[in-house]
Amino acid sequence: MARQSLTRDRVLEAAIRVADRGGLEAISMRRVAQELNVEAMSLYHHVPNKDAILDGVVDAVFAAIDLPPTGCADWRDVIRARAASARAVLSRHSWALALMDSRRNPGLTTLRHHNAVLGVLREAGFSVAMAVHAISLIDSYVNGFVIQEASMPTDLDVVGGDILARADELPYIREVVEHALRPGYSPADEFGYGLDLLLDALENRRSVPCARGDH
Amino acid sequence: MARQSLTRDRVLEAAIRVADRGGLEAISMRRVAQELNVEAMSLYHHVPNKDAILDGVVDAVFAAIDLPPTGCADWRDVIRARAASARAVLSRHSWALALMDSRRNPGLTTLRHHNAVLGVLREAGFSVAMAVHAISLIDSYVNGFVIQEASMPTDLDVVGGDILARADELPYIREVVEHALRPGYSPADEFGYGLDLLLDALENRRSVPCARGDH
DNA sequence: AGGCTGCCTTACGAGTGTAAGGTTCGTCAA
DNA sequence: TTGACGAACCTTACACTCGTAAGGCAGCCT
Structure with missing residues (x-):
């Protein structure tokens, strides 16, 4: 596989990068996917829905403390x-x-x-x-x-x-x-x-x- | 006029009530208008655009302190x-x-x-x-x-x-x-x-x- | 009568989350 | 070697919501 494959963690990291750049409401399935050079629907193979991304993101940020x-x-x-x-x-x-x-x-x-x-x-x-x-x-x-x-x-x-x-x-x-x-x-x-x-x-x-x- | 007429202040008050009920992103032209029993486009006679509502709302909240x-x-x-x-x-x-x-x-x-x-x-x-x-x-x-x-x-x-x-x-x-x-x-x-x-x-x-x- | 104000209707284009189904490709059994 | 399977990814499409441009219709004031 050319680019390294997606993971739940890579999705969360991408969502964090998107939010760092454009604020909280910049997190949309399409934009997170774009950050990973991928289409929106591909994310659903690693994450059940958008809320799961948001929940995962807060946990990831907290874990960094x-x-x-x-x-x-x-x-x-x-x-x-x-x-x-x-x-x-x-x-x-x-x-x-x-x-x-x-x-x-x-x-x-x-x-x-x-x-x-x-x-x-x-x-x-x-x-x-x-x-x-x-x-x-x-x-x-x-x-x-x-x-x-x-x-x-x-x-x-x-x-x-x-x-x-x-x-x-x-x-x-x-x-x-x-x-x-x-x-x-x-x-x-x-x-x-x-x-x-x-x-x-x-x-x-x-x-x-x-x-x-x-x- | 049956219902009392709209004002910039009444629009801002309505926006605040909407946000109190449904959070910040609940403030949309349509919902604020609905709060006043009015259609969305009517608001534009008292307010130039949505950003003006948001600016007015923060000022109104601050003025309450x-x-x-x-x-x-x-x-x-x-x-x-x-x-x-x-x-x-x-x-x-x-x-x-x-x-x-x-x-x-x-x-x-x-x-x-x-x-x-x-x-x-x-x-x-x-x-x-x-x-x-x-x-x-x-x-x-x-x-x-x-x-x-x-x-x-x-x-x-x-x-x-x-x-x-x-x-x-x-x-x-x-x-x-x-x-x-x-x-x-x-x-x-x-x-x-x-x-x-x-x-x-x-x-x-x-x-x-x-x-x-x-x- | 003419205009002005206040409100409404319709419509456009862009953005959203995600359901349904198609395509490509690596892996493994026969 | 071949064929099937399944995972990973893509395409298309639906049913919204959003801000707001353009124009229409009523009633009041001059």
Whole structure:
């Protein structure tokens, strides 16, 4: 066979490439097939239908996030590494977060992931309630940061000029744009700052009984 | 005229109702028109095209978030109120966040909003760099929390049972599901806990020079 | 009466997921 | 060597949905 033969995995990889290029709604049977130099109907020999492709894609993206190593030193290092990995993967595939909402069933990869992260926190001495607080906080932050990152690119360079024009009405925005346009500034550092702030604050409350008295 | 006549605003309201019911991609000219007991082409008398509807919708949603009052007591109360309002609006229209990414130009409402929030922080004594850190952190958290909230509903009730079944492999998830199924637990409280943690941590670093020495 | 506004009808061309069936080709048994 | 089988891939076609261009018909205002 001239070109290497199709596989479920090769179909999923192609779908991911298509989405990386054209966003989530660019995933259509015809376009995924074209990515593989193949016709649309050929995909159905390796995948039951389009929903299966979408489900497979979210699982594949999630699998690309490093699992936290178990039984390690400081819980903050472990969580920081996982968060950095998640941010890297999710911002490389910025459509993935939107896709995860529409897919209802979490998938085994996802569950195993959360289980491992929860394990790290529990082993570090977090109560169940505090571990829930911590995971909700950290995941919200990581996901939210990725979203903002995705809608950024034009915000600073292109829109920056427009804003400076009508600066009279928006003085504080002006300050920030100037700050952000300075050479040394990188939005990526912002992620680390916020994450460290979170982790330090959680460390302070680690063994303190819950403020709301719910455990 | 029997039914009250169409308006740009009534079209936008209808589009929002359609999206609330069927998600973002449910917004089509035909369906929005149907919501108003009207044919698709009638909308074009009040709106140039579909993109204008989408742009108008994001602006309308953003306008529903309360602007922070200026010159008020503790900055934390102001920011907390704005965050709560943002969460309420964005989780009532859980498709809105995904839409804001695809629309490139921030829109004047959006800019005014961020300007006001930045003003509160600056007046409270935050340096420019710290204000950027704070806004990035808070917005990431709010947006991320809304996303997680949107993909929740089945996570606990329906999937909860499935998870308890294969509990052997996922012991920590089991703990959490049990914890979350207890009567007193409400995911909404989770939002307040994380937010207060953020605000307290930011208060601690308010006037401290930036850890990374960037100002 | 004439025009203008507000809404409707019809229609086009492009895109979607996928059902049904045809073609090519490697593998293996007789 | 031959012939059959089945997997992998292609072609065609159906029944949608989409945004919107072009033009028609009613009723109100001047």
